[in-house]
Amino acid sequence: MKILIADDDPISRRILEANLLEWGYELMVASDGLEAWEILQKPESPNLIISDWMMPRMDGLELCREIRNMEKSKYIYFIILTAKGEKKDIISGLEAGADDFLTKPFNQEELKYRTRIGERVLNLEHRIMELANIDSLTGLLNRRAFMEKMEQEMSRTQRENNSFSLILTDIDHFKNVNDTYGHQIGDLVLRRFTGQLKTLARPYDFLGRYGGEEFLICLPGANGLQAASTAERMRRQTEDMEIMLPDDSQSIRITASFGTACYSVESEKDVDSLIKRTDVALYMAKNKGRNCVCNSNHSELGKGTTVSFNDPPNEEA
Ligand SMILES: [Mg+2]
Structure with missing residues (x-):
């Protein structure tokens, strides 16, 4: 864990450094508040600060x-260090938003345990954030977190004039699975399906649960053709997958339909329009008889043309 120390007194700074390093913390050091403020503007900056007053x-x-x-x-x-040990000073420190305080000269053990409290609070915060962003059944991002991440990806793509693509997939006739085997098996199928999607995603792709049995995969840097070929691999792997029931009595097979779309910097202004195009492509895949991939290219969409990877290769125009 990384800690930022801000103190203008070199001796006090050195004592803090020596102690915190000994307890295994990584450190960044500033000699006044402004320097600390500048450090905080950088990415990967510490989340725990011990600052002099x-x-x-x-x-x-x-x-x-x-x-x-x-x-x-x-x-x-934020832990504030102060020689001012009076009640009214402590109150104004807490009023400014400090989480805790230590009076100078500080006691080593007190420093250690107050730092640990901070670490514990931050770990809890991290866990809560995780729970708030993750779909508990599949472990993928939930819809809100996925959309947020996709918006970031979109701004990055605009800045760097790059491309990124989106895949939307839906398990075919999933209702039948639930109706025939019950919701517990339905959940098992969702977990197996998303588990295999993950195996075909690159480390920097991200996946999210869009709705019940609908999932989104964002592929940073990928063009339309790359996205369609990833989707095709996912489609084939889904078709080949055997899902064994927990009692080993039988196995289930499923198929899924896929829609893909590539983001275009010139014509797309928000994530919703890209999702809409991907949704249209998925709808086409369903209409074509399911278990196939349809690619909705922006220029082609106006003409209503799609590329299906189940079609003969000469139609892949
Ligand atoms: Mg000072």
Whole structure:
């Protein structure tokens, strides 16, 4: 775990450094509040700060207030160090948004355990964030988290003038699985299906649950053809997969339909329009008799043409 130390007094800084390093923490060090503030603007900056109160340029209270005003998805745990041990000082520190305080000269054991408390709070926060973003059945991102991540991907693609593609897939006749075998087996099928989708995704692709048996796969950097070929591999692997019932009495086979679309910087303004195109492609795949891939290319969509990988190769225009 990384900790940021902000203190203008070199001796106090060194004592903090020596102790925290000994307890296994990684450190970043600033000699005043402004320097600490600059460090916090960088990616991968620490989420736990131990900051002195009295410092030139920007003091600990100002630093804390600035941090509380900034928009950051991760929480920053702030411990303020102060020689001012009076009640009213402690209260103004807490008022500024500090989580905890230590009075100087501090006791080593106290520093250790107050740091541990901060670490525990941050771990809990991390766990809560995880639970809020993940679909508990499949372990994939839930719809909201997927959309958020996709929006980030879209801005990155616009900045770097790159491409990215989307796959939307839906298990064919899934209702029959639930009706025939019950919802527990239905859940098992969803887990097996998404598990095999994951095996074909690259490490930087991300998957999300869109609805009941509908799933989205975002492929950063992939063009339309690459997305369609990934979808085709997923389709084939799904068809070949045998899902054994828990009592080993029999196995189930499923198929899935896939729609793919490639994001176009010129014509797409939001994630919704890209999802809509992917949805149209999926709808076409269903209409073609299911268990196939349809690729909705933006320029082709107007003409209503699709590419199906189940069609003979000469039709792949
Ligand atoms: Mg000071």
